Every structure is written in structure tokens, then in C-alpha cells.
Amino acid sequence: GQGVEQPDNLMSVEGTFARVNCTYSTSGFNGLSWYQQREGHAPVFLSYVVLDGLKDSGHFSTFLSRSNGYSYLLLTELQIKDSASYLCAVSLPNYNVLYFGSGTKLTVEP
């Protein structure tokens, strides 16, 4: 089967940073996406990475290491409103199928 793993919970402090990890083991790889999901709402797209290395998008940055099957989403200058679940999803080579992890619930405390 396809495996996409994320830790269940993460806590951090307002004004600091949080790193949300994702590891995957899939039969093929064509890219990895990150989504934010607030309680009771639909997931919202944040970022898509294909190449190894760090992709800086301001408040959100993403890192990918394909050889290690590992990615992280880095949130800087945290705000209370960043409290949400963060889902990673791996795309298979036919582009059409995405496998999601169970999500990491980030809690940002004052």
C-alpha cells in the first residue's frame, strides 16, 4: 500500500516557528502538496513541491528530500490563527491520484 505519515500533534508559541514533518513510502512520486485544514472546514492548498531542497514562500516554506521520502512545512512568525491541521499529500506518476497523510494538528499558544 501507499504510506504517508505525519505526527498527530504539534505545539508552538506565537511569534516563533513550527516544523510539520511528513514521511512517505509510495510506488512512485510526482510531487508533494501541503494543505491547511481549519476545524470544520475544507482543506486549502498551500504549496506544491517537486524538486529537492527548500522552497521559500514567505510565511510558509517547504522542504523536500526525495531520496529520504521526507518533507516538512515550516511556518515562521507564528500567529494564533495558524492553529489548524496541516495535511501532506503525495502525487503518483499519473498525476490524478493523491495520497494524504492523517494530518498534524498545530496549536499555537500565546
Added chain:
Amino acid sequence: GGIITQTPKFLIGQEGQKLTLKCQQNFNHDTMYWYRQDSGKGLRLIYYSITENDLQKGDLSEGYDASREKKSSFSLTVTSAQKNEMAVFLCASRTGGSQNTLYFGAGTRLSVL
């Protein structure tokens, strides 16, 4: 901008009942999806469709049927609701090409008595 509309928002059914969930999108996207989200679990793919009248099974297709009669709509049927079942069903559509951006509807919350 576009929108994905799922109906109903809440669905309460009886054990053994056949239940239908509907999804409409006005992005003009080709590919549409149905995912199931259980509490504490990730999104699991039930069915997807790459064009009108196309249906592809996901890992969780057993117990479900789907229909894509128009490009803009994708419906999902729970063929026999399971007692005490509770889950959120999310419909999504995808932008074209290699950029895998999914746009999600707000979800249908199912409870089976």
C-alpha cells in the same frame, strides 16, 4: 474564481439505507474526487473521475457507487449505510497539468443511526 458546492451539508441516515451525496463545480476542471475523512485519519480516496462518464475506483470504493454524468457534477452513493457510521465526505476538483492543486467543497457530514 470558482466554487465547489456539496449537498447536503448534513445527512442523517438509517442502517441499510441508500444515500446519495452531490457535488457541483464551476471551475471547468476535468478531474473530480470523492474522499472520506474519519476523525483522526487522513483523507481516503473513494472514487475519482478524469472526465464526463469516466469513473476510477480508489482504495475505499467498496460500498460506494459514483456517477459523473456531466463535467460539472460528480455524485456519490453509499449503497448500504452502516450503523453508527460517522464521517465527512469531501468532494474536490483538480487544476490541469502537473500542478496538483485540489479545490475542496465544504463537505457532507454523515451520521447513521
